[in-house]
Amino acid sequence: MPYQRTIKHEINFSGIGLHIGKRVNLTLKPAPPNTGIIFRRIDLPHSQPTRAILANITDGTLATTIGNNGTGVNTIEHLLAALTGLGIDNIIVELDAPEIPILDGSAVQFVNFLRAARVKYQTVLKRFVVIKKPIVVSCDDKYIEAFPSDRFIIEYTIEFDHPIIGMQSLKWEFSYKSFIKDICSARTFCLREDVEKLRANGFAQGGSLENAVVVDKNGILNKEGLRFPDEFVRHKILDLIGDLSLLGHPIVGYIKAYKSGHKLNHQFLRTLLNQFEKWELSEIVHSNKQWKFQKAFQSPFLSLPYDQ
Numbered sequence: 242m243p244y245q246r247t248i249k250h251e252i253n254f255s256g257i258g259l260h261i262g263k264r265v266n267l268t269l270k271p272a273p274p275n276t277g278i279i280f281r282r283i284d285l286p287h288s289q290p291t292r293a294i295l296a297n298i299t300d301g302t303l304a305t306t307i308g309n310n311g312t313g314v315n316t317i318e319h320l321l322a323a324l325t326g327l328g329i330d331n332i333i334v335e336l337d338a339p340e341i342p343i344l345d346g347s348a349v350q351f352v353n354f355l356r357a358a359r360v361k362y363q364t365v366l367k368r369f370v371v372i373k374k375p376i377v378v379s380c381d382d383k384y385i386e387a388f389p390s391d392r393f394i395i396e397y398t399i400e401f402d403h404p405i406i407g408m409q410s411l412k413w414e415f416s417y418k419s420f421i422k423d424i425c426s427a428r429t430f431c432l433r434e435d436v437e438k439l440r441a442n443g444f445a446q447g448g449s450l451e452n453a454v455v456v457d458k459n460g461i462l463n464k465e466g467l468r469f470p471d472e473f474v475r476h477k478i479l480d481l482i483g484d485l486s487l488l489g490h491p492i493v494g495y496i497k498a499y500k501s502g503h504k505l506n507h508q509f510l511r512t513l514l515n516q517f518e519k520w521e522l523s524e525i526v527h528s529n530k531q532w533k534f535q536k537a538f539q540s541p542f543l544s545l546p547y548d549q
């Protein structure tokens with residue numbers, strides 16, 4: 242039975258924020274069932290705890306940002322992906338800066354910290370967003386489509402007009418094991434000229450070859466090379482897993498993405514939530530190799546059962 246999960250013990254760690262270029266201290270705390278993922282800025286005594294759901298997203302330009310300007314939290318997607326990847330539904334993330342640390346540019350260190358804090362099963366069943374009918378969003382030549390399936394599958398294609406990145410495509414089926422082995426260590430990537438532009442505009446002050454794959458037209462600038470031959474598309478899958486978690490529940494369906502990014506990911510979630518007839522919220526009971534669905538009654542979007 243897929244029960245909700247949190248962590249057993251509180252855990253602290255720190256790292257550099259990619260855009261602010263400063264050290265950020267984080268504490269991850271266990272949370273009761275149906276809490277969801279909550280972010281809280283402890284450097285701002287009056288800031289409100291904010292749940293990681295689509296309604297609270299304020300920006301998707303360079304990364305996914307939650308909460309209002311001045312009190313928000315930036316670059317949450319890799320941590321969200323790690324939480325989804327380990328099946329953690331309920332947690333409180335406290336931090337003393339406006340940005341989640343970039344660490345090595347992937348989610349592997351978040352996974353390691355969370356595993357060190359030990360995953361704990363709770364007594365309440367998970368609820369899933371189950372796709373019942375096809376959903377499509379597009380912008381220019383980019384698109385995301387979702388189809389019914391009894392699993393969570395992502396098929397992602399990127400196509401960069403760049404000799405090193407080019408076209409990469411991967412069809413990946415979610416499992417906790419495969420997330421840890423095949424996806425969580427894929428790093429974010431950027432073009433050398435984009436890094437220079439970002440820096441000139443005050444972004445990526447903490448960016449280095451320690452926390453991103455950097456490419457120019459001659460090759461990969463990182464001495465150690467790539468972790469996977471198709472690391473670029475794997476990282477895009479990681480980002481999409483993080484963004485999909487903003488539904489507030491794990492998704493069950495076949496997701497096909499072409500050249501998407503955070504903004505289109507958010508647009509897809511908005512479209513999905515508006516098309517009520519195309520999905521349902523269910524508890525899934527695995528029995529005799531058949532997926533059985535039990536409709537849940539509560540909407541995850543109406544209440545935020547968070548006890549301070």
Ligand SMILES: [Zn+2]
Pocket residue numbers: 318319429476480
């Ligand atoms: Zn990313």
